[in-house]
Amino acid sequence: SIEQTLSIIKPNAVKKNLIGIIETRLVQAKLNIVAMKMVQLTRAQAEGFYAEHQGKPFFERLVGFMTSGPIVVQVLEGDNAVTHYREIMGATDPEKALAGTLRYDFADNVTENAVHGSDSTESAQREIAYFFADSEVFAKK
Numbered sequence: 001s002i003e004q005t006l007s008i009i010k011p012n013a014v015k016k017n018l019i020g021i022i023e024t025r026l027v028q029a030k031l032n033i034v035a036m037k038m039v040q041l042t043r044a045q046a047e048g049f050y051a052e053h054q055g056k057p058f059f060e061r062l063v064g065f066m067t068s069g070p071i072v073v074q075v076l077e078g079d080n081a082v083t084h085y086r087e088i089m090g091a092t093d094p095e096k097a098l099a100g101t102l103r104y105d106f107a108d109n110v111t112e113n114a115v116h117g118s119d120s121t122e123s124a125q126r127e128i129a130y131f132f133a134d135s136e137v138f139a140k141k
C-alpha cells in the first residue's frame, strides 16, 4: 500500500555534498519526495526527535552529531515506503550494511550514518508531524 516515511539526510552527508546523489537514488527507487526542508536542529529538537533513545549510551553523541550542522528533512511517499526506504538505507551500523545501500556507500560510522528513516508506520506518523504541518506535505495519497 502507499505509505509515507520520514527521511533525514544527516549533517555528515550534507557536509560532503551528498544531497544530490541521495535524492537521485530515492527517485530511482520510486520513493517520491513530497515534502522537504533544510534545518539545523537545536539540542531540544534533537532530544525530542530521539526521545526513545534517551538514556542509551550513544544518546549524547547522537544529539551532538545531529545538531552539528544542517540536515535535510523530507517525507517520502511510495509503495511500502517505510520498509522500502529501510532496505535502501541498509543497516544502522554501516559495517553490517549491504553493498549498494546508502549507509554502505556514505556512512562514516554507526553514529554518523548518513541517513535516517522511520522504523514503522506509527513512527513515521509521529516523525512527519514533528517536522511538517499538513499544509507542507504535497502528497498524492
Ligand code: CMP
Binding pocket: 053, 058, 062, 092, 110, 111, 112, 113, 115, 116, 117
Ligand atoms: P537513526 O536511524 O537515526 O536512529 C538512531 C540513531 O542513533 C542511529 O540512526 C545512529 O545515528 C545512532 N546510533 C549510534 N550508535 C548506535 C547504536 N549502537 N545503535 C543504534 N543507533 C545508534
